[in-house]
Amino acid sequence: MSRTILCFGEALIDFHSEGGDDAGFPRSFVPYAGGAPANVAVAVARLGGEAAFAGMLGKDMFGDFLLHSLKSAGVNTAGVARTDEANTALAFVSLDATGERSFSFYRPPSADLLFRPEHFHAESFHGTAVFHVCSNSMTDAALAETTRDGMRRAHAAGALVSFDLNLRPALWPRDVEPRPLLWPALHLADVVKLSAEEFAWLAVDGEEATLAKLWEGRTRLVIITDGAKPLRWFHPDVEGELPVYAVPAVDTTAAGDAFVGGLLYQLATLEHGNDRIDHLITELPRLHAALRFAAACGALTVTRQGSFSAIPDEAEVLSFMETYA
DSSP states (O other), rough: OOEEEEEEEEOEEEEEEOOOOSSSOOEEEEEEEEEEHHHHHHHHHHHOOOOOEEEEEEESSSHHHHHHHHHHOEEEEEEEEEEEOOOEEEEEEEEOTTSSSEEEEEEEOOGGGOGGGGGOGGGGTEEEEEEEEEEGGGGHHHHHHHHHHHHHHHTTTTTTEEEEOOOOOSSSTOOOOHHHHHHHHHHHSSEEEHHHHHHHHHHOOOHHHHHHHHHTTTTTTTEEETTTEEEEETTTEEEEEEOOOOOOOOTTTTTTHHHHHHHHHHTSSSOTTTTTHHHTOOOHHHHHHHHHHHHHHHHHHHSSSSGGGGOOOOHHHHHHHHTTO
C-alpha cells in the first residue's frame, strides 16, 4: 500500500536577512529553498516518508534551485510544471530577537499562480495516502479552484486531505476578505491545522460555532498549535490538550510546516478508509504519540535557521524526544 504524501502549492525562495547596519537594515540576504507545502514535502522526506510535490516553478535560476533542492531532499518532483510566463516567487524574511519572522513577498505575479487542473498528473493521485494544501494557493481565484479540484481528486482516490491555514495576509489582495473564500476548502479537508492566532482570526462567531461549521464538511480532526504552549485538538465527539516542547527559538520560519510534515508522516500509516480518523480517535495513545512526534519536529526546526535546511530527520527527532521525555 502506497504511503505517498502529495503536497501542492507554492515553492519559493526565502531570502533570510543577515547582519544589520547602524539603522537596523539588513546588510545581506541569503537564499534558502522554501514555501509552505514544499517545506511539508521536505519534512516528510527527511523523516523517511514517501513525499511528492506538485506545483509550478519559473524557468529561471530560482526555479532550478528549488527543483534541485526538492530532489536532493528526496521529494518526488514528477508533478512539478515549469513556465516562462512568470518568475519563481520570492520572499524576504526578517527575524526579531525571539526568532519570530516577518515576510515581504514578491508575488504576484509568480509562476506558482499559473498552475491549472490540467497540470495535475492523474497518476499522482493513485495510491496517495494524503494530499496536503494551504491557504497560499487560495489567494487567486483560478488557483483556488485548481486547489479545490486537487482536493476533490484526492478524495476520489481515497486519500486523506490536509489543510494548513498558514495565513499570510500580505499575499491577499487588499480589497478581498479571505474568510468566505477559505471555507469551501476547509470543508473539503479531513484534517485542519491552525495556529492559535489563525483560529482566533477564523472564529469570528466564537470557537464552538466555528468548530460546528467545520464539522458540516469533511473535517474530522482540527489541531491548534500555540508555540511552546500546549496544543489543542478537536474531533466532533471529543477534544483534548497536549503539552509540547519549550526550546529557544532561532528562526520560526518552517516550524509549522515541519509540525504538519511530522503529523502527516504518522497519518500516512493509518489503514485506508473514510473512517480512519474516527478510528484513530478511539486510540488516544496513538493520536497523542503522533501529535508529540509532530511537535518535536516543529520544536527542533525553530532551533535552526532556514526553511528546507532547518527541518530534522527522523533520528534527530527521536533523539530529541528521548532527551526531552
